[in-house]
Each structure stands twice: as C-alpha cells, then as structure tokens.
Amino acid sequence: MAEPEKIPAQHQDSMPADEYKMDPAxxxxxxxxxxxKLKGKVAFISGGDSGIGRAVAALFAREGANVAIAYLEEDEDAARTKEIVEREGGEALLIRGDLAVKSHAEDAVRQTVETFGRLDILINNCAQQWVDEDIETLSEERLRRTMDSNVMAYFFCTQAALxxxxxxASIINTxxxxxxxGNDSLIAYSTTRGASLALARSLASxxxxxxxxxxxxxxxxxWTPFIPGSMPAEQVEGFGSGTKFGRPAQPWEVATxxxxxxxxxxxxxTGQTLHPNGGTIVNA
Structure with missing residues (x-):
C-alpha cells in the first residue's frame, strides 16, 4: 500500500472555509x-458548494439527477461545483444565503421546485464547526451560530421540502x-451532530x-474546508493519520x-446510519 499523503499545516480565517484554497485539493x-440510479430525480443539497456536498452533487449528477446547491457565501466554490455538475451531465441551480433563516429555506426550496418541477431528495448537510475545548469559555454567539447552521437549518429545509x-422520496442528514x-474539543459541534442524528431517526418513524x-x-x-477553517495550522498538519488507513477520507469516499x-x-x-469513518467502531 502506498504511503498516505500527509496533510501540510494550513489555516483559513473563515467558517465555512474555501475549498479552492486547500492544499492538497x-x-x-x-x-x-x-x-x-437517479435518472430524472431532483436533489436539494445544503452545503453543496464544497467538501462532502460537492462530492454528493457530482455523484448524483453522474447518476442522472439535477441538483440545487444551497450555500452560505462561498461563491467561487459554488460556481466550481456548478461546473462540475454540468460536466457530469446534470443541471445545477445555485442558491446563496443562510438556511437558518426560515424564510430563506422556504424560498430556496421554492426556487428548486420552480426550476426543476419537482423535488425527490433532500440532503441536509450544511454545517459549521469550531474547536471549543473549554465549555466555560464557549461564547453564546458561537454556540447559537453552530446550532443555527447544524440544527435549525435542517428543520427549516425539511419543513419546506415536505x-x-x-x-x-429520500431525506438524508449528515x-x-x-x-x-463524543469529542472533547468539538463539544458544540458534536452536540449538533447528535441532534441531526436524532432528527433523522425521529423523522423516519x-x-x-x-x-x-x-x-x-x-x-x-x-478532508474538507471544515478542517483548515476550524483548526489551528499545527493541528491540521497530519490530519486523519489516526484512522486505520493512516489518512482522512476524501469526499468522494463518503458521497457513495x-x-x-x-x-x-x-x-x-430508513432510520439507519452509514459509517464511512475509517474503522472506528461505534454503537450504530
């Protein structure tokens, strides 16, 4: 087996961060x-501009779907993803804005249905994360921002899509x-991911x-923009080397x-979870 490529130190002062700035891409x-497999289907992907969302958009387009790509403000990444979808044979609709604002989530879904005539697949994937090792110093502003992006947007998009x-039809939560x-340095983020899991299980029923x-x-x-956007450069160096494969997943490996x-x-x-996690055994 070839030696995994080591991730070099790097950091971006933004969240969400930009995929086009990452090394390696x-x-x-x-x-x-x-x-x-998805011929004639329409998918709405929140956080579809980069990372896992981009890989899902590319794969869905290759399988015949048209894709609405909802994103916060990363215009260059979103434009690139639109090009990728079109190269794969699909049509792409870019929708910019904050899905944690209920009226925008409703408008985003409305634009999708008006453009493509239907909606078959909802991917609740948008998220933000920060390192927050000390819960006592976790600010209210950051906590609310994490909850809004990672939980409230999922509720609002689901309500608008139903x-x-x-x-x-299929709904998939990241x-x-x-x-x-759990994760002792990603307390708020881990909590919101527990919420998105519980939401999926509850909605399934x-x-x-x-x-x-x-x-x-x-x-x-x-290896997504989450990493350089949320971690100090020295923590990014060698990211993912602790998995059984000695490297992080690439987005295409998760999109499947x-x-x-x-x-x-x-x-x-339905009500199930798939675990592309590099060998960590969890109670599913």
Missing part, C-alpha cells in the same frame, strides 16, 4: 460510470462519528406512512453512502 471525483416530497463517541425514507451518514475525519441511501439500492433502509 480534496478529491470529489466519482470513481465509476453512472448507470442512471409538501413537495412524494412516496419514494451527522458525524462524534455524535456516537414520523414519515414512514408517507413512504418517505429518512437516514443519516456519520463520517469520520474527512449518500447515493446508496438516496437510490433504490437503499429502498429497505
């Missing part, structure tokens, strides 16, 4: 030819390995009579879990 590229989702094992499946994906360390759950391959899955 994250790998979003799907590995296999599309076979039409009138348009028909039997056979959670984290930290929702299962609530929406089963409507034929809407709801599941979650709980990644471990992934979303495709499985969104397509008919996952037709008997």
């Amino acid at each position: 994250p790998d979003y590229t799907p590995r296999h030819p599309g076979v039409g 009138p348009h989702l028909k039997e056979g 959670t984290s390995v930290n929702a299962f094992k 609530n929406l089963s009579d409507r034929g809407i499946r709801v599941n979650a994906v709980a990644p471990g360390p992934v 879990s979303y495709l499985f759950l969104a397509s008919s391959d996952g037709s008997f899955f």
